Amino acid sequence: MGRVGSFLLGVAVGAGTLYTAMNYHVVRSEGGTHLVRKTEVGLGGTYADIRQYSISDWRQRPQLTQAMLKAQRSDLMAASPTQNLQQRVGSIVGGVFGR
Numbered sequence: 001m002g003r004v005g006s007f008l009l010g011v012a013v014g015a016g017t018l019y020t021a022m023n024y025h026v027v028r029s030e031g032g033t034h035l036v037r038k039t040e041v042g043l044g045g046t047y048a049d050i051r052q053y054s055i056s057d058w059r060q061r062p063q064l065t066q067a068m069l070k071a072q073r074s075d076l077m078a079a080s081p082t083q084n085l086q087q088r089v090g091s092i093v094g095g096v097f098g099r
Contacts, residue, residue: 021046025067029076036071039063
């Protein structure tokens with residue numbers, strides 16, 4: 001591949017990377033890395049490592065939260081403290097009653 005071919009390959013890779021960064025959130029979760037379509041085009045919030053996110057982190061990033069819900073990927077979002085409590089109570093009750 002000559003100089004022109006290398007240049008054109010670099011332009012194509014750069015354009016593809018820019019398109020992805022402008023239109024998708026790259027989300028790192030416990031289950032791996034996922035692409036979630038952004039609700040607004042832009043470079044803000046392109047990468048998020050949500051493995052240690054708390055409720056306040058989700059509140060500080062409303063665009064990511066909206067994108068996750070719109071893409072029906074709420075399964076990747078950390079459970080709220082209320083949900084954690086409900087799950088714990090459910091497992092205790094299930095253990096007591098043999099469920």
